[in-house]
Amino acid sequence: MNTSSTPTALGSMQLCFYGAGSMAEAIVRGLIGQGLTAPTNIGMLNRQNAERLTELSERYGVVTAGTDAAKQDMIRNADVIFLAPKPKDAAGVLEQLRDVLSPNQLIVSVIAGLSIRTIEQLLGRPMAIVRTMPNTSSTIGLGATGISYSESVTAEQRALSEAMFQAVGLTTVVEEPLLDVVTGVSGSGPAYIYYMMESMIAAGVKLGLTVDAARDLTVQTVLGAAEMVRTTGEQPADLRRKVTSPNGTTQAAIETLDAHEFSTGIERAVARAAERAGELGADIERSALK
């Protein structure tokens, strides 16, 4: 299959989201919004939150499964199963799936830290597994997703997976151990930017701006800065220098950030998130070996 035929192939497939939280919703909203598949091809299930499933069904027109029998049918009939529970629930979910899955189904995991090897251990056999690390910006088609494959994923399944995640943003295929680094940079990354925005808005308000003005100016500044890096192709450091007049306001601000070890803080945050992904994976692996 070539990439151009993939959306058509996807359009005839049944997708099942096992776990119906923020990340599952972000991907579903992106897939439907980008017209990659019809809502009726998408099934979603969770552990027990019927209200959440009703909300998703009303909002997107997706099919939901509440009873155990309906869940089993949805899983059995799916061509692609997205694993989207929290890491702490992953071992239980995979144990439930172990006797329900068939060899021709494609598994797509978004679970932080969970390795392909551990998924196969918990399922009791090798399968076609796509391990990914997306982010919530997939909701608006601006996601950034790292992807790795188990050995048995075919070229056709790779093209399909990449088309799904490209529909909701950009993708990069990496060696599996690097997915933890992707988690530190772009999986958790939106939260760092939101955190910075929270502080910029709060500071603006503290110094006299209205909340609306502080918010609008901050949002446009972040948007403009990201777009400048993307469209000019210039390095962030060069663009930063162009804002920073000698002895001016920006220099004073950057010196203040340096005094608070801004770069070190960000570097350590990314490294710690990557390390935490490894810890989450090791916890699940321990459950697998029990």
Ligand SMILES: NC(=O)C1=CN([C@@H]2O[C@H](COP(=O)(O)OP(=O)(O)OC[C@H]3O[C@@H](n4cnc5c(N)ncnc54)[C@H](O)[C@@H]3O)[C@@H](O)[C@H]2O)C=CC1
């Ligand atoms: N939120 C984010 O920005 C990102 C999250 N991820 C990964 O996505 C996964 C989900 O994260 P969120 O959507 O944020 O979590 P969430 O808590 O919003 O959603 C988890 C979902 O899994 C369901 N679930 C848990 N145990 C279950 C079971 N036994 N059977 C059926 N459903 C079950 C819950 O009911 C809930 O719908 C995590 O593994 C996380 O590492 C990956 C990239 C980004």
Ligand SMILES: O=C(O)[C@@H]1CCC=N1
């Ligand atoms: O915080 C977490 O563990 C998940 C994985 C990446 C973003 N959110």
